Amino acid sequence: MSVSRRFLWCGVMAALVLAAALAxxxxxxxxxxAAADPKGSFxxxxxxxxxxxLEQSAVNTYNATPEGHKxxxxxxxxxxxxxxxxxxxxxxxxEAPDVFxxxxxxxxxxxxxxxxxxxxxxxxxxxxxxxxxxxPNIMSAAKIGNDYYGVxxxxxxxxxxxxxxxxxxKYHLSPPATWSQLLSEVGTLKSRGLIPIALGGGDQWPELMxxxxxxxRVAGAQLVTQALDGDHSVxxxxxxxxxLNDVKQLIQSGAFGHSYDSVKFTTGASTKxxxxxxxxxxxxxxxxxxxxQGISPSFAKNxxxxxxxxxxxxxxxxxxxxxxxxxxxxxxxxxxxHQQAIADFLKVMYTxxxxxxxxxxxxxxxxxxxxxxxxxxxxxxxxxxQFDRVKQSAHFQESWxxxxxxxxxxxxxxxxxxxxxxxxxxxxISAMAALPAA
Amino acid sequence: MAVVTRDERSAGTATNGRPxxxxxxxxxxxxxxxxxxxxxxAIPATVYFTIFALLPLGVVVWLSFTSWSGIGAxxxxxxxxxxxxxxxxxxxxxxxLMLLLxxxxxxxxxxxSLLLGVWAAGRQRTRAVLTALYFIPLLMSSAAxxxxxxxLLDPNFGLPHQFPAIFGNGDLFxxxxxxxxxxxxxGMWQWTPLYTLIFQGGARAIPTSLYEAAAIDGxxxxxxxxTITLPQxxxxxxxxxxxxxxxxxxxxxxxxxxxxxxxxxxxTTTAYYMYEEAFDNFAFGKASAIAVxxxxxxxxxxxxxxxxxxxxxxxxxxxxx
Numbered sequence: 001m002s003v004s005r006r007f008l009w010c011g012v013m014a015a016l017v018l019a020a021a022l023a024x025x026x027x028x029x030x031x032x033x034a035a036a037d038p039k040g041s042f043x044x045x046x047x048x049x050x051x052x053x054l055e056q057s058a059v060n061t062y063n064a065t066p067e068g069h070k071x072x073x074x075x076x077x078x079x080x081x082x083x084x085x086x087x088x089x090x091x092x093x094x095e096a097p098d099v100f101x102x103x104x105x106x107x108x109x110x111x112x113x114x115x116x117x118x119x120x121x122x123x124x125x126x127x128x129x130x131x132x133x134x135x136p137n138i139m140s141a142a143k144i145g146n147d148y149y150g151v152x153x154x155x156x157x158x159x160x161x162x163x164x165x166x167x168x169x170k171y172h173l174s175p176p177a178t179w180s181q182l183l184s185e186v187g188t189l190k191s192r193g194l195i196p197i198a199l200g201g202g203d204q205w206p207e208l209m210x211x212x213x214x215x216x217r218v219a220g221a222q223l224v225t226q227a228l229d230g231d232h233s234v235x236x237x238x239x240x241x242x243x244l245n246d247v248k249q250l251i252q253s254g255a256f257g258h259s260y261d262s263v264k265f266t267t268g269a270s271t272k273x274x275x276x277x278x279x280x281x282x283x284x285x286x287x288x289x290x291x292x293q294g295i296s297p298s299f300a301k302n303x304x305x306x307x308x309x310x311x312x313x314x315x316x317x318x319x320x321x322x323x324x325x326x327x328x329x330x331x332x333x334x335x336x337x338h339q340q341a342i343a344d345f346l347k348v349m350y351t352x353x354x355x356x357x358x359x360x361x362x363x364x365x366x367x368x369x370x371x372x373x374x375x376x377x378x379x380x381x382x383x384x385x386q387f388d389r390v391k392q393s394a395h396f397q398e399s400w401x402x403x404x405x406x407x408x409x410x411x412x413x414x415x416x417x418x419x420x421x422x423x424x425x426x427x428x429i430s431a432m433a434a435l436p437a438a
Numbered sequence: 439m440a441v442v443t444r445d446e447r448s449a450g451t452a453t454n455g456r457p458x459x460x461x462x463x464x465x466x467x468x469x470x471x472x473x474x475x476x477x478x479x480a481i482p483a484t485v486y487f488t489i490f491a492l493l494p495l496g497v498v499v500w501l502s503f504t505s506w507s508g509i510g511a512x513x514x515x516x517x518x519x520x521x522x523x524x525x526x527x528x529x530x531x532x533x534x535l536m537l538l539l540x541x542x543x544x545x546x547x548x549x550x551s552l553l554l555g556v557w558a559a560g561r562q563r564t565r566a567v568l569t570a571l572y573f574i575p576l577l578m579s580s581a582a583x584x585x586x587x588x589x590l591l592d593p594n595f596g597l598p599h600q601f602p603a604i605f606g607n608g609d610l611f612x613x614x615x616x617x618x619x620x621x622x623x624x625g626m627w628q629w630t631p632l633y634t635l636i637f638q639g640g641a642r643a644i645p646t647s648l649y650e651a652a653a654i655d656g657x658x659x660x661x662x663x664x665t666i667t668l669p670q671x672x673x674x675x676x677x678x679x680x681x682x683x684x685x686x687x688x689x690x691x692x693x694x695x696x697x698x699x700x701x702x703x704x705x706t707t708t709a710y711y712m713y714e715e716a717f718d719n720f721a722f723g724k725a726s727a728i729a730v731x732x733x734x735x736x737x738x739x740x741x742x743x744x745x746x747x748x749x750x751x752x753x754x755x756x757x758x759x
Contacts, residue, residue, distance in 0.1 A: 088507070259609035272595060
């Protein structure tokens with residue numbers, strides 16, 4: 001069995017990768033800039049997926065400009081799976097790119113701390129539009145300390161409560177506006193033999209979405225901000241306990257059924273529950289729309305409803321607050337030799353042509369004038385509704401597993417996964433309090 | 439017949455204009471060397487083994503004494519990775535789990551594949567068709583097998599929904615015993631065909647004269663199986679066991695796809711824990727320490743099996759036949 005023999009040395013194989021990376025990084029101490037192309041070009045590390053044609057078209061646009069004729073932009077796409085891991089490996093090496101795709105905040109924290117990332121304040125001074133073209137709450141998600149580090153380059157993906165219109169109509173229910181309404185609808189649906197809320201617990205992060213929203217509504221946005229600053233006491237606060245209690249109540253009411261641990265979003269199983277009407281709700285990122293479309297286009301068009309997360313009366317949170325993936329950003333490494341050329345390239349991100357392409361791909365741009373472009377999209381109502389939520393949001397919380405550095409993803413997911421299994425608030429609190437400051 | 443000496447041949451190749459670089463290695467020194475391959479033949483394998491196994495292993499041992507996230511240079515941290523590993527409950531559980539899964543693999547796969555293999559070695563009419571069907575899992579990659587079973591075991595759209603009497607509420611991936619059971623079952627489904635093939639070959643190699651003699655003495659099928667087939671397959675069983683043990687201890691893809699170490703850490707084996715530490719948490723130092731432990735345990739068990747079973751002596755099962 002050659003597979004087994006190979007796996008006997010799997011530790012060794014991993015070591016080989018490490019050794020190679022190490023050798024490369026040792027060479028890199030002389031400074032990545034030294035390897036710059038004399039003709040002038042800068043390299044952009046991009047997340048490779050169906051959307052990277054957008055980035056390629058932005059690169060082509062820039063390369064066609066007079067500036068682009070002097071210093072060329074070169075797009076380097078990395079197949080999406082494990083992008084963070086690949087990025088981390090390559091940034092530590094002499095082959096580091098000049099510009100790189102990221103998720104803002106936690107995803108660039110360690111690079112910023114290591115002094116590798118260029119603050120954009122200077123570039124914003126010479127081109128204020130690079131900052132003011134975008135919604136302020138989106139810009140601040142890539143702000144660390146007083147410095148901006150990211151320019152938005154795709155669309156935003158907030159999390160909403162999706163529902164099956166036919167199922168709600170069948171049982172004479174309306175989309176829940178408050179937590180107590182949600183609880184009572186869960187009771188009705190459960191008594192009719194449905195799994196009221198589809199939940200991909202096998203992936204864990206869909207469970208995290210519930211915790212994030214309930215924490216926001218009950219304790220307010222500042223709890224996570226303080227926790228990210230290193231204040232561990234917030235997790236022990238009464239608001240934190242109350243939030244966990246609310247989630248516990250929802251789980252215990254049977255809202256998610258009994259087999260959510262075995263259901264995954266990533267295999268399409270949780271969305272299928274919603275599409276087939278065996279569940280009425282699913283809390284998911286805006287990509288739920290295209291996932292549902294992939295399963296049944298007619299369902300996405302006629303039967304898929306969406307609503308902001310219910311308010312929790314008495315809680316400290318603002319009901320307009322959102323959680324989700326705020327944006328993807330381009331950040332610049334300090335070692336990049338062609339800073340001015342890169343600044344010129346980034347201008348493309350707020351040009352009408354780029355934004356039109358972005359919308360055509362189904363993304364929601366985060367520029368202040370996004371509505372202009374949304375009208376031409378295949379699903380203008382859905383995008384307009386989303387944009388209004390984003391624009392009106394008092395706070396847009398980056399998903400916790402991206403707000404903290406990548407090293408903390410497993411501990412956060414484990415804490416959430418265990419809470420949904422045993423509903424032990426104490427162990428959740430101590431797990432979260434053990435996270436280092438971001 | 440005139441014997442051409444190696445000297446003449448190597449001289450010949452040199453004059454033919456071929457590179458003479460191989461000459462010094464291949465030149466025979468004394469008559470007793472004839473018939474034995476020279477050390478030169480081991481060079482490609484040795485070089486390959488050194489570059490792709492020994493050298494990285496050395497680097498891993500060194501990395502296990504450092505802290506490295508992949509950015510910048512590793513910093514030496516002395517024994518701290520090892521200390522944290524010793525007191526790490528997840529590590530301890532992962533080793534026990536790895537041993538449990540390996541044992542379950544051997545216990546389930548050996549009997550099934552042994553019976554199937556011996557049966558497939560026969561000359562029955564349906565044999566060829568059924569054997570071909572049994573080998574289908576062998577054609578699929580581990581990842582494909584895991585994805586198929588994940589879909590088949592979906593609580594709402596898979597088998598558990600169709601057969602609630604067997605699967606209860608269907609939350610197979612939510613309970614530790616069920617998840618371990620699934621991993622064992624999928625491993626058995628995936629690997630039994632391979633061992634069946636090995637046992638089929640082994641059983642075919644047993645001289646028919648033994649069975650004929652036994653039949654004359656009045657031994658039935660069952661008796662023949664236990665007194666002839668089983669002892670004759672001794673070395674085959676040991677080979678399969680070593681493969682199973684090493685394969686079992688390094689099972690990775692099926693865990694990554696089926697359970698991701700969940701629920702909790704109850705299906706986090708040592709190999710999967712190493713992956714998590716290295717590529718999810720970027721703790722390459724600690725991951726390297728885990729890798730070293732894994733290599734030591736796997737090598738140790740492999741050696742122990744071949745020692746205890748006498749496999750290293752390669753004793754023939756056909757002595758006296």
